[in-house]
Amino acid sequence: xxxxxQPGFWVFVLALAGIYGIFALGLQIQYGVGGIMxxxxxxxxxxxxxxxxxxxxxxxxxxxxxxxxGVVLAALLGALLGLTTLRLSGDYFAIxxxxxxxxxxxxxxxxxxxxxxxxxxxxxxxPLGFGGYTNQPDLILTWISDRLYPIVGDxxxxxxxxxxxxxxxxFLFIWIASKLQQTSWARVLRATREDxxxxxxxxxxxxxxxxxxxxxxxxxxxxxGVFWALQFALLAPEDFLRIVTFYGWMxxxxxxxxxxxxxxxxxxxxxxxxxxxxxxxxxxxxxxxxPERAYLRVFLIGFVIxxxxxxxxxxxxxxxxEMVLE
Amino acid sequence: xxxxASASSTSLDNSSSDFAILDVRNISVSFGGVRPxxxxxxxxxxxxxxxxIGPNGAGKTSLFNLISGMNKVSAGEIIFRQQxxxxxHPHKIAQxxxxxxxxxxxxxxxxxxxxxxxxxxxxxxxxxLSGFLRIRARRDFEAQAxxxxxxxxxxxxxxxxxxxxxxxxxxGQRKLLDLSRALMxxxxxxxxxxxxAGVNPTLVEKLIMVLGELRKEKSMTFLLIEHDLETVxxxxxxxIVMADGxxxxxxxxxxxxxxxxxxxxxxxxxxxxxx
Amino acid sequence: xxxLIQYTFNGLVVGSIFAIAAVGISLxxxxxxxxxxxxxxxxxxxxxxxxxxxxxxxxxxFFSIVVSMLAGMGISWFxxxxxxxxxxxxxxxxxxxFLVATGVAxxxxxxxxxxxxxxTRKFNIDILKTYDFxxxxxxxxxxLVLIFASASILxxxxxxxxxxxxxxxxxxANNPGLAAVSGINVDRVVLATWLIxxxxxxxxxxxxxxxxxQFNNSMGESLLLSFFAAVVLGxxxxxxxxxxxxxxxxxxxxxxxxxxFFGGVPSNYKPVVxxxxxxxxxxxxPEGIFGYRGRKV
Numbered sequence: 088x089x090x091x092x093q094p095g096f097w098v099f100v101l102a103l104a105g106i107y108g109i110f111a112l113g114l115q116i117q118y119g120v121g122g123i124m125x126x127x128x129x130x131x132x133x134x135x136x137x138x139x140x141x142x143x144x145x146x147x148x149x150x151x152x153x154x155x156x157g158v159v160l161a162a163l164l165g166a167l168l169g170l171t172t173l174r175l176s177g178d179y180f181a182i183x184x185x186x187x188x189x190x191x192x193x194x195x196x197x198x199x200x201x202x203x204x205x206x207x208x209x210x211x212x213x214p215l216g217f218g219g220y221t222n223q224p225d226l227i228l229t230w231i232s233d234r235l236y237p238i239v240g241d242x243x244x245x246x247x248x249x250x251x252x253x254x255x256x257x258f259l260f261i262w263i264a265s266k267l268q269q270t271s272w273a274r275v276l277r278a279t280r281e282d283x284x285x286x287x288x289x290x291x292x293x294x295x296x297x298x299x300x301x302x303x304x305x306x307x308x309x310x311x312g313v314f315w316a317l318q319f320a321l322l323a324p325e326d327f328l329r330i331v332t333f334y335g336w337m338x339x340x341x342x343x344x345x346x347x348x349x350x351x352x353x354x355x356x357x358x359x360x361x362x363x364x365x366x367x368x369x370x371x372x373x374x375x376x377x378p379e380r381a382y383l384r385v386f387l388i389g390f391v392i393x394x395x396x397x398x399x400x401x402x403x404x405x406x407x408x409e410m411v412l413e
Numbered sequence: 414x415x416x417x418a419s420a421s422s423t424s425l426d427n428s429s430s431d432f433a434i435l436d437v438r439n440i441s442v443s444f445g446g447v448r449p450x451x452x453x454x455x456x457x458x459x460x461x462x463x464x465x466i467g468p469n470g471a472g473k474t475s476l477f478n479l480i481s482g483m484n485k486v487s488a489g490e491i492i493f494r495q496q497x498x499x500x501x502h503p504h505k506i507a508q509x510x511x512x513x514x515x516x517x518x519x520x521x522x523x524x525x526x527x528x529x530x531x532x533x534x535x536x537x538x539x540x541x542l543s544g545f546l547r548i549r550a551r552r553d554f555e556a557q558a559x560x561x562x563x564x565x566x567x568x569x570x571x572x573x574x575x576x577x578x579x580x581x582x583x584x585g586q587r588k589l590l591d592l593s594r595a596l597m598x599x600x601x602x603x604x605x606x607x608x609x610a611g612v613n614p615t616l617v618e619k620l621i622m623v624l625g626e627l628r629k630e631k632s633m634t635f636l637l638i639e640h641d642l643e644t645v646x647x648x649x650x651x652x653i654v655m656a657d658g659x660x661x662x663x664x665x666x667x668x669x670x671x672x673x674x675x676x677x678x679x680x681x682x683x684x685x686x687x688x
Numbered sequence: 689x690x691x692l693i694q695y696t697f698n699g700l701v702v703g704s705i706f707a708i709a710a711v712g713i714s715l716x717x718x719x720x721x722x723x724x725x726x727x728x729x730x731x732x733x734x735x736x737x738x739x740x741x742x743x744x745x746x747x748x749x750f751f752s753i754v755v756s757m758l759a760g761m762g763i764s765w766f767x768x769x770x771x772x773x774x775x776x777x778x779x780x781x782x783x784x785x786f787l788v789a790t791g792v793a794x795x796x797x798x799x800x801x802x803x804x805x806x807x808t809r810k811f812n813i814d815i816l817k818t819y820d821f822x823x824x825x826x827x828x829x830x831x832l833v834l835i836f837a838s839a840s841i842l843x844x845x846x847x848x849x850x851x852x853x854x855x856x857x858x859x860x861a862n863n864p865g866l867a868a869v870s871g872i873n874v875d876r877v878v879l880a881t882w883l884i885x886x887x888x889x890x891x892x893x894x895x896x897x898x899x900x901x902q903f904n905n906s907m908g909e910s911l912l913l914s915f916f917a918a919v920v921l922g923x924x925x926x927x928x929x930x931x932x933x934x935x936x937x938x939x940x941x942x943x944x945x946x947x948x949f950f951g952g953v954p955s956n957y958k959p960v961v962x963x964x965x966x967x968x969x970x971x972x973x974p975e976g977i978f979g980y981r982g983r984k985v
Binding site for chain 1: 793794
């Protein structure tokens with residue numbers, strides 16, 4: 088039970104929650120506003136994360152420019168996905184979006200000379216002889232830790248500094264997203280969730296609205312990728328498996344598909360689920376080896392998704408009407 | 414039969430050809446062997462009120478789908494205010510001022526009644542993401558759209574439902590909302606697809622009254638689909654009769670009422686019943 | 689020339705497995721409008737259970753396969769009773785069905801890992817034995833799989849076209865409303881569909897395990913998108929189409945490695961050929977090879 092009372096555990100949970108909160112916010116804009124079922128969201132995170140690693144390690148770019156380019160590329164991947172397949176109806180688009188993310192991952196996996204292949208970003212060939220890409224932002228993280236030290240003492244850590252970077256962004260993005268939801272732009276999108284012909288017959292370019300939604304969501308996916316890359320300081324292809332998208336979906340349906348504020352609690356719940364299956368050392372968890380705990384995590388996430396859909400499809404904070412009227 | 418139809422339409426065309434807002438030229442469409450619209454031509458003059466009547470399956474709604482761009486013609490041209498529109502996207506056609514409604518009143522159930530209306534206002538700066546930053550322009554536009562929506566709701570007596578989900582409205586109320594929404598877009602040509610179908614007689618009178626008032630304003634052209642001639646007799650300047658994808662008669666309502674071809678092909682049995 | 693024979697043969701073997709897995713997915717979609725994201729893990733389950741019975745417990749191989757198929761059917765039945773039936777009653781939307789299917793996959797995978805371990809496994813069959821056929825090397829296991837898979841495909845096709853319940857399934861898929869009023873027992877049709885897809889999942893899993901020689905517990909999951917590609921290629925919801933789509937995709941994936949195809953696709957990109965086929969079919973012929981244009985997609 089010790090880990091429960093250790094601040095370090097909760098700090099990790101919060102840092103992770105912030106990152107996945109931003110990730111899920113992208114899905115929320117796509118599905119909650121635009122009704123788009125994107126099951127390949129992890130691809131956006133992979134693209135921005137890997138762009139940073141490659142540009143910084145292989146080409147010695149500054150981290151900040153690399154992050155910017157990473158997010159732009161994630162947005163472009165979203166645009167490409169949308170331009171090619173967004174005309175398909177919901178379930179076909181969902182399948183196509185998975186295929187997109189998987190193609191991205193296979194490319195990363197098999198292009199050793201650029202991405203380091205199966206061994207991850209450590210194996211990216213680089214002229215300077217070091218494998219990290221977080222040196223520049225680490226200066227900021229250290230600066231924050233130094234300021235935290237007088238207050239929290241030895242508990243000051245890189246994870247804790249991450250919270251101070253990620254959460255302000257999460258709040259900012261949630262604020263932007265809730266503003267976006269109140270616009271006439273979002274009103275058209277909400278209409279398209281029911282019917283395309285009506286908005287179209289009233290002069291709305293439905294495809295363009297959807298495409299914009301997909302790209303905006305992808306930008307959030309890309310930004311989440313930047314923070315993810317920063318948090319773990321090492322990327323490998325298996326970090327971007329299909330299941331990561333469903334981490335985001337679990338957060339989203341737990342919060343309620345259109346409830347921006349529920350997202351915070353749902354993300355923390357996810358962070359807790361993730362962190363506790365990884366670090367907690369009490370019976371019966373202590374009986375399991377570390378790979379076995381990874382299965383437990385996957386099982387629990389599947390279980391939460393199934394249970395929610397069966398018992399409370401509107402999520403903890405949503406209105407039932409919105410899910411049932413689908 | 415052909416002569417009769419073309420004779421009556423020619424006379425109408427001559428009087429109004431200068432002001433034809435819509436010119437449909439020999440359009441046809443076919444879907445895998447079926448040809449719902451075959452070589453249809455007619456002109457609609459500005460500020461007129463034309464009704465297209467015909468039995469189910471005559472091709473009326475297919476015709477509307479072609480004019481509004483929802484389906485593309487296999488052959489022929491559609492000219493709206495001197496511009497060919499048969500090949501452009503439906504939303505672009507709508508932006509030019511050609512607005513349609515749908516059979517059975519397609520309202521958006523999970524938007525409020527007011528939101529349904531506000532969505533229809535044209536030229537919204539908030540339709541573009543670039544408009545997202547023009548906060549004041551968006552706010553002013555929303556306020557105006559809301560005021561306009563409340564005016565329209567007042568006109569049809571739905572004010573008290575303004576902030577309810579549109580899904581709670583009854584069938585007749587949905588028709589009123591549907592018509593109001595189309596009017597919010599300030600169309601120059603309004604296509605109404607069976608606005609009276611399944612509506613109780615009192616409400617039909619109300620709808621016809623609203624349409625009558627709009628006609629007096631002389632700012633809008635109407636093209637309306639109806640399967641029953643009697644309903645539109647008094648309100649229409651002109652009636653086009655369709656059967657099996659073709660126009661079988663075209664002329665003044667009174668003339669159509671007496672037209673032997675039409676009586677034989679379509680009105681016959683009903684007329685006898687009434688008499 | 690021998691290359692062509694070699695890859696054609698490989699393609700037929702792989703394709704016949706795709707066909708068996710795809711027909712289950714396609715039937716489920718046609719009857720329930722459900723995209724079964726858990727289908728891949730049913731393959732894994734079938735392979736591991738058969739391994740457990742035939743290698744660990746040293747039972748007869750064919751008997752083990754039959755038990756695995758029964759297990760796949762049992763689990764599908766159980767899920768129909770506790771999950772799918774309730775979701776249909778709640779009028780669950782597309783997203784809910786998607787997520788629950790995924791959730792089932794996420795739960796099934798750790799259970800398999802927990803029960804049967806994470807080690808790479810292989811069946812007790814000589815995977816190194818090969819025959820020479822016009823210069824192509826044909827593995828003993830491949831030949832076995834091709835024979836039994838072809839027989840299975842024939843049985844499936846006959847079942848759908850001739851058996852009473854098969855006809856009911858097609859009638860229900862074409863027009864659920866009409867089928868329900870014309871006296872078809874809907875619950876029975878749905879259950880039969882689940883049982884068939886469960887059995888076929890296990891069977892395809894064993895075949896795939898045999899062809900691969902060695903397999904681990906991500907085997908089925910990694911093939912899932914290829915199955916979807918086969919289903920979409922053969923027109924989604926069309927059972928015969930799925931059989932043909934599976935065979936075509938298998939052939940295409942193998943033959944794409946030959947040099948005439950843009951110099952040959954490297955073998956580690958084989959799955960990408962399937963994903964790309966999926967995307968391209970969705971883009972240019974979303975109705976599939978047996979669909980008609982008017983179909984809504």
